[in-house]
Amino acid sequence: MWERSLVLSAPGKVILHGEHAVVHGKVALAVALDLRTFLRLRPCTEGRVCIRLPGVGVVRSWDTSCLQALRRGFAADFDESKSPSVEQLDTLKEFAGIAAGASAPESLATLAFLYMCLAISAKYGDVPSVDILVWSELPTGAGLGSSAAYAVCLAAALLTACGAILCPLKEGESTARWTEEELTLINSWAFQGEQVIHGNPSGVDNAVGTWGGALRYQSGKITPLKRPFEAEEIVAVWALGAAGGLKERGKEMSLVASRVPTLRILLTNTKVPRSTKVLVAGVKEKILKFPAIMNPVLDSIDAISQECQSVLEAMPANPSPEYYPVLEELFDINQHHLNVIGVGHPSLDRLCRVTASHGLHSKLTGAGGGGCGITLLRPDTSPLAVEAAKRDLCACGFECWETNIGAPGVTLHSSSSLSAEVLHALSES
Numbered sequence: 001m002w003e004r005s006l007v008l009s010a011p012g013k014v015i016l017h018g019e020h021a022v023v024h025g026k027v028a029l030a031v032a033l034d035l036r037t038f039l040r041l042r043p044c045t046e047g048r049v050c051i052r053l054p055g056v057g058v059v060r061s062w063d064t065s066c067l068q069a070l071r072r073g074f075a076a077d078f079d080e081s082k083s084p085s086v087e088q089l090d091t092l093k094e095f096a097g098i099a100a101g102a103s104a105p106e107s108l109a110t111l112a113f114l115y116m117c118l119a120i121s122a123k124y125g126d127v128p129s130v131d132i133l134v135w136s137e138l139p140t141g142a143g144l145g146s147s148a149a150y151a152v153c154l155a156a157a158l159l160t161a162c163g164a165i166l167c168p169l170k171e172g173e174s175t176a177r178w179t180e181e182e183l184t185l186i187n188s189w190a191f192q193g194e195q196v197i198h199g200n201p202s203g204v205d206n207a208v209g210t211w212g213g214a215l216r217y218q219s220g221k222i223t224p225l226k227r228p229f230e231a232e233e234i235v236a237v238w239a240l241g242a243a244g245g246l247k248e249r250g251k252e253m254s255l256v257a258s259r260v261p262t263l264r265i266l267l268t269n270t271k272v273p274r275s276t277k278v279l280v281a282g283v284k285e286k287i288l289k290f291p292a293i294m295n296p297v298l299d300s301i302d303a304i305s306q307e308c309q310s311v312l313e314a315m316p317a318n319p320s321p322e323y324y325p326v327l328e329e330l331f332d333i334n335q336h337h338l339n340v341i342g343v344g345h346p347s348l349d350r351l352c353r354v355t356a357s358h359g360l361h362s363k364l365t366g367a368g369g370g371g372c373g374i375t376l377l378r379p380d381t382s383p384l385a386v387e388a389a390k391r392d393l394c395a396c397g398f399e400c401w402e403t404n405i406g407a408p409g410v411t412l413h414s415s416s417s418l419s420a421e422v423l424h425a426l427s428e429s
Helices: 065-073 088-094 105-123 146-161 180-198 204-211 278-287 290-313 323-340 346-356 384-395 420-427
Strands: 006-017 028-043 048-053 058-065 130-136 214-218 219-223 234-237 252-255 263-269 361-365 371-378 399-405 410-415
Touching: 006 146, 006 204, 006 290, 006 361, 006 371, 028 146, 028 204, 028 290, 028 361, 028 410, 028 420, 048 065, 048 105, 058 105, 065 088, 088 105, 105 146, 105 180, 130 146, 130 420, 146 180, 146 204, 204 214, 204 219, 204 420, 214 290, 263 278, 278 290, 290 323, 323 361, 323 371, 346 361, 346 371, 346 384, 384 399, 399 410
Parallel strands: 048 130, 219 252
Antiparallel strands: 006 028, 006 410, 028 130, 028 214, 028 399, 048 058, 214 219, 234 252, 263 371, 263 399, 361 371
């Protein structure tokens, strides 16, 4: 039986550059957002498994003996290299009382937990008797990788509880991270959770949640940004079937912990709902209608992503303030391009105007059409300017956070390393 309490967290994600263009084979840069999902794991002495998700109103528990019996009833073997089958998920829905077509966050989160708990324990031992509480700083449904952060936390916690990976946090340490090999295993199981929730995810969100930092994504291939000195760098390469699920398409993934600068940003949620599917279809329609006009715009977005990548790779070795005007100008150009391809919105225009009035530079992130925007903050941006911008953004009815990008991936925490807000949220029983 698992006998130790643990707290771990995983970051969210924002797209820095390359939204929509990535659908058409161009480069996108995804960065870890230091708004995090936290998971508390406690042993449960009653032979039960409990999952508590206060953000979506879930409190569920089951006898471990019932889950063991359910696990034995599956025809197909569980494995991190196999996608969850329709039959497996249908059986779990029936067991949990989830309607066949349910797509509400609470239903999908419960289903992902059940699948991952049974699948991981089937490979590594008995169903662990544990009490899991998950609390997040990330808003759901905003394109910020909240489901992937949840899946990464679940994978790390369940793999640790089942003994598949070690607990690296030593006495007296404030935080700790797993080895590359263990992170690879966490990522592969987190991708399984993402498949339960989304069906056919890219693997980018769970990779960012696992490794943190910044990743480049193009045509199914996910790679870290290069570090300044790579003469002795060891790059692990494996099929996405083992680390992200695109093996059947013959696409590969290479990841190491990349060293990228931590950049301060404002993240603003306009709270304007949008359909990613509709926006993607609209861009495709524009490209088909005006190929000679639109394809050069996509090429320019691609060049912006690559230029930004070069800047981010150079910054750790030479943290010069001269890089920030370049990053700001790339934000401005890309935001204009995103408006040209039809994914802007009056709320995002207003966000950009408000921040520009304070000398700041912003762009949309993700699907556009509303949703979220990011604003770059230079190291020397005054606290007064930041607070004034936040106040004006909130006066528009927006929600605003001051945070960082380039954050660390999945991490174990001691209680002393956690804020009072997180400790309070995780103390709820």
